[in-house]
Amino acid sequence: MNKKVKRLLAVVAASLSLHVLAEGCGFHKEVIEEVAFCHNEYPPVVPTGKITPEKLVAEQEEFRRYYQSYQVDTGTVASLQQLSVPTDIVAIIATWCPDCHRETPRFIRIIDEIDNPNINVTYIAVDRNKKDEEGLAAQFEFSRIPTFIVMQNGLEIGRIVERPTRSLEQDLVEILK
Structure with missing residues (x-):
């Protein structure tokens, strides 16, 4: 992969990481479904x-x-x-x-x-x-x-x-x- 693509991917990854940290467990309503910006490590079935x-x-x-x-x-x-x-x-x-x-x-x-x-x-x-x-x-x-x-x-x-x-x-x- 050339250096420009790698650099672009690094910038995108860093931006997303900062966004997740800033958002905490908020919700983003500008997408089709509300999406929580938190870890995805937890079981997909959650108690409600x-x-x-x-x-x-x-x-x-x-x-x-x-x-x-x-x-x-x-x-x-x-x-x-x-x-x-x-x-x-x-x-x-x-x-x-x-x-x-x-x-x-x-x-x-x-x-x-x-x-x-x-x-x-x-x-x-x-x-x-x-x-x-x-x-x-x-x-x-x-x-x-x-x-x-x-x-x-x-x-x-x-x-x-x-x-x-x-x-x-x-x-x-x-x-x-």
């Missing part, structure tokens, strides 16, 4: 719909590893252990998404540490088209995953999208002030 945190940690190796290694900032979440307002959190996640592999198990660990019966979390897994078989995720507007939607009295009061601003603990405390 309502899923328990126990199932995620037990069956997903990456989730289990992050869950076991994460150290919750207990000082930051102490106030959430006293939260008396019923709070619902919808976590829209995917087992194929690297950002979800990192953030979802950490979030599960935080909720386990808080251990507050007033905080109820529903985990909804989506496929690469942002859909689940039951249509649960379609009830919420989102474009990036994971998305953690925090609600009180049926109204959204905040969300954490893809990755926290500071930390999951700090962002959650800030939303629930």
